[in-house]
Amino acid sequence: MIFAGITISEAAVIGLFVASIQFATLLYLAALGETIAERAGVLNLGVEGMMAMGAVAGYIGGAASGSPWVGLLVGTAAGAAISVVHAVAAVGLGADQVVSGLALTILGLGLADFIGDDYTDDPRRALFAEVDIPGLSDIKWVGDVLFSASPVTYLAGVLGIVTWFVFNRTSLGLGLRAVGQSASTADAAGHSVVAMRMGAVITGGALAGMSGAYLSTFVVGAWSVGVTAGRGWIAVALVIFGAWRPGRVALGALLFGFTLALQLRLQPFGISFSPILVSMLPYLLTMGVLIVISYRARNQPSPSPAGLGIAYRREER
Amino acid sequence: MVLHGLVFAETQSNPLEKETIMKRRLLLILSILLAFTLVAAACGDDDTDAGSGDDSDDADGGSDDAITAAFIYIGEPGDAGWTWAHDQGRQAAEAATGATTLTVENIPETGPDFEQAARDVIAEGADVIFATSFGYMDAMESLAGEFPDVAFEHATGFKSNDTNFGNYFGRIYQARYLTGLVAGEASASGNIGYVAAFPIPEVIRGINAFTLGVRAANPDATVSVNWTSTWFDPAVEGDASQALLDSGADVIAMHQDSTAAGERAEAAGARWVSYNSDMSAFAPEAYLTSAVWDWGPYYTSVIEDVAAGNYSGGASWDGIETGLVGLGSFAADVSDDVKAQIDDLSAQMAAGDFDPFTGPINDQDGNEIIAAGEVPPDFAAEGLSLLGMSVFVEGVIGSAAG
Numbered sequence: 001m002i003f004a005g006i007t008i009s010e011a012a013v014i015g016l017f018v019a020s021i022q023f024a025t026l027l028y029l030a031a032l033g034e035t036i037a038e039r040a041g042v043l044n045l046g047v048e049g050m051m052a053m054g055a056v057a058g059y060i061g062g063a064a065s066g067s068p069w070v071g072l073l074v075g076t077a078a079g080a081a082i083s084v085v086h087a088v089a090a091v092g093l094g095a096d097q098v099v100s101g102l103a104l105t106i107l108g109l110g111l112a113d114f115i116g117d118d119y120t121d122d123p124r125r126a127l128f129a130e131v132d133i134p135g136l137s138d139i140k141w142v143g144d145v146l147f148s149a150s151p152v153t154y155l156a157g158v159l160g161i162v163t164w165f166v167f168n169r170t171s172l173g174l175g176l177r178a179v180g181q182s183a184s185t186a187d188a189a190g191h192s193v194v195a196m197r198m199g200a201v202i203t204g205g206a207l208a209g210m211s212g213a214y215l216s217t218f219v220v221g222a223w224s225v226g227v228t229a230g231r232g233w234i235a236v237a238l239v240i241f242g243a244w245r246p247g248r249v250a251l252g253a254l255l256f257g258f259t260l261a262l263q264l265r266l267q268p269f270g271i272s273f274s275p276i277l278v279s280m281l282p283y284l285l286t287m288g289v290l291i292v293i294s295y296r297a298r299n300q301p302s303p304s305p306a307g308l309g310i311a312y313r314r315e316e317r
Numbered sequence: 318m319v320l321h322g323l324v325f326a327e328t329q330s331n332p333l334e335k336e337t338i339m340k341r342r343l344l345l346i347l348s349i350l351l352a353f354t355l356v357a358a359a360c361g362d363d364d365t366d367a368g369s370g371d372d373s374d375d376a377d378g379g380s381d382d383a384i385t386a387a388f389i390y391i392g393e394p395g396d397a398g399w400t401w402a403h404d405q406g407r408q409a410a411e412a413a414t415g416a417t418t419l420t421v422e423n424i425p426e427t428g429p430d431f432e433q434a435a436r437d438v439i440a441e442g443a444d445v446i447f448a449t450s451f452g453y454m455d456a457m458e459s460l461a462g463e464f465p466d467v468a469f470e471h472a473t474g475f476k477s478n479d480t481n482f483g484n485y486f487g488r489i490y491q492a493r494y495l496t497g498l499v500a501g502e503a504s505a506s507g508n509i510g511y512v513a514a515f516p517i518p519e520v521i522r523g524i525n526a527f528t529l530g531v532r533a534a535n536p537d538a539t540v541s542v543n544w545t546s547t548w549f550d551p552a553v554e555g556d557a558s559q560a561l562l563d564s565g566a567d568v569i570a571m572h573q574d575s576t577a578a579g580e581r582a583e584a585a586g587a588r589w590v591s592y593n594s595d596m597s598a599f600a601p602e603a604y605l606t607s608a609v610w611d612w613g614p615y616y617t618s619v620i621e622d623v624a625a626g627n628y629s630g631g632a633s634w635d636g637i638e639t640g641l642v643g644l645g646s647f648a649a650d651v652s653d654d655v656k657a658q659i660d661d662l663s664a665q666m667a668a669g670d671f672d673p674f675t676g677p678i679n680d681q682d683g684n685e686i687i688a689a690g691e692v693p694p695d696f697a698a699e700g701l702s703l704l705g706m707s708v709f710v711e712g713v714i715g716s717a718a719g
Contacts, residue, residue: 015563120395123598
């Protein structure tokens with residue numbers, strides 16, 4: 001293939017999209033979890049910490065059992081378990097959500113570091129293999145990119161569709177969104193605000209943990225301190241980027257995944273450009289898209305849940 | 318009371334709300350306290366871990382002969398890379414000298430943590446402090462002025478004095494050149510990938526030396542550089558390696574701190590030259606050899622100098638002659654010819670008879686940058702020098718500009 005006089009092999013182009021999907025899966029799982037929590041009105045800035053817990057628990061579970069599925073399960077459970085801290089502090093006690101979420105990030109990173117101390121130089125690996133979807137994986141190019149991925153990628157897609165369905169087609173989703181818009185109204189309508197919000201936070205924690213476990217059972221395959229490298233924060237930003245909608249968040253994750261993959265491929269493609277400027281690409285893109293979105297939506301109401309970040313106490317009306 | 322009234326002026330009408338606001342403030346304060354506690358807990362594992370070298374050491378560091386040596390690390394020894402290599406050196410020096418050693422892990426380059434850690438180990442009686450990351454340099458310099466009786470040894474920097482502040486590093490490029498010979502032999506396609514952190518002289522020098530080695534074994538081979546802009550981010554390192562593999566590279570070399578680049582080479586059926594330590598366990602099929610550090614002899618000699626009162630700072634840039642740099646184990650399929658050539662060149666480099674950067678050497682555009690028979694100086698205010706290397710040699714594909 002030739003672009004602007006530069007020859008790029010077919011394998012390299014496919015590789016670009018395969019890597020985009022891998023990064024997108026990683027970001028989407030965590031961002032989807034945060035979307036659920038925020039639609040219920042709870043901002044959780046602890047994604048990075050929950051992801052780190054998922055990564056360390058996922059690695060240990062996988063290495064100990066020899067099965068990446070066990071790793072994924074243990075990592076998901078660890079993310080859910082640590083998110084209980086935020087559920088209790090921010091929802092149960094009504095503590096400041098920003099402070100509690102930041103504390104959760106610090107707690108998660110520190111605890112993961114502590115638990116994983118003996119595993120950073122462990123050479124054991126329990127890795128997911130790519131799974132070909134029969135029939136579809138033979139489609140030229142598209143099959144290699146979309147239908148020959150790790151099972152976690154398919155799972156992320158399914159979870160995205162399930163979340164959309166629950167949000168828009170079930171009474172549980174309606175209640176959840178009502179709790180996020182106006183907790184007191186939802187309370188008056190008979191929804192249990194505390195139970196719904198806690199459930200949403202813990203579901204979000206499970207998905208962030210799954211994202212971390214995907215990192216340590218597929219993308220990297222190992223545990224080390226700092227393996228999450230700030231990707232939990234990108235997931236938080238993606239929720240805003242995607243206007244709190246599972247579908248748009250997925251598009252954002254794909255776009256972000258693409259730029260992350262592209263920035264490491266311009267040089268092998270022979271495009272000479274400052275690596276420092278190239279590493280700014282995802283962030284420049286975010287700013288650009290946010291400007292376009294907010295300009296186009298300037299006359300419309302904000303897409304953010306009206307009750308986001310506001311603690312609910314029944315005795316305060 | 319007036320102030321109190323002002324603060325709650327808007328809510329005076331409802332005494333219940335006033336109480337709630339106070340409750341909420343209390344919760345906020347509790348949350349902040351919780352956050353601080355967690356910060357403290359997270360940083361809590363930088364406990365100074367006294368080694369088992371000498372039980373007779375006393376707390377005031379006074380009259381006995383045992384030296385206390387403190388090591389302040391950027392990461393933790395479990396990284397299998399940079400910090401691991403330094404910690405192996407610490408253990409070797411402890412065994413050789415009987416010194417007591419203290420370690421402090423995970424100290425960031427920026428912020429007040431380094432200075433606090435250094436003061437802590439001085440309070441615990443450290444006679445010499447080894448600090449293993451570039452960013453500690455300025456804090457080391459000012460502490461050296463404040464504590465003239467403590468020896469300060471800083472790795473990878475460029476500042477020193479002639480009494481109690483020294484900098485140290487090693488000529489790892491010599492080992493890089495030798496690993497290039499192995500990679501050049503192993504590459505069938507002649508397309509070799511190099512996953513590299515930042516375009517700074519240390520990394521550029523390593524890429525150049527490696528490439529010169531590759532082309533000594535395989536004159537038509539090229540080395541494609543992929544910059545990651547990070548020392549340590551396994552996901553990025555792995556994907557940067559994948560990108561090179563997708564573009565046809567069949568051997569991957571690296572200047573990174575994790576094993577991720579090699580694990581992708583393993584999965585792709587390609588080969589790998591590791592750095593910092595012998596990482597063969599992480600990618601046993603891909604692993605070819607490695608450019609490794611052995612800090613033990615250097616740490617031993619500095620501790621002995623400090624114990625004897627002979628320490629006087631200065632700059633140290635040792636090479637293969639002291640064993641500071643060398644190669645890890647070889648894969649089974651590395652040929653005896655190449656191993657013999659490596660033995661021979663190692664001996665020549667140790668004796669000062671051979672230097673990888675001996676001209677004629679051209680830059681990427683084919684212009685001669687080192688004339689026949691010349692070797693660039695370690696440092697020069699102007700022109701090409703080893704410590705100021707900022708251009709790629711012929712055979713490297715990529716940009717050396719930041």
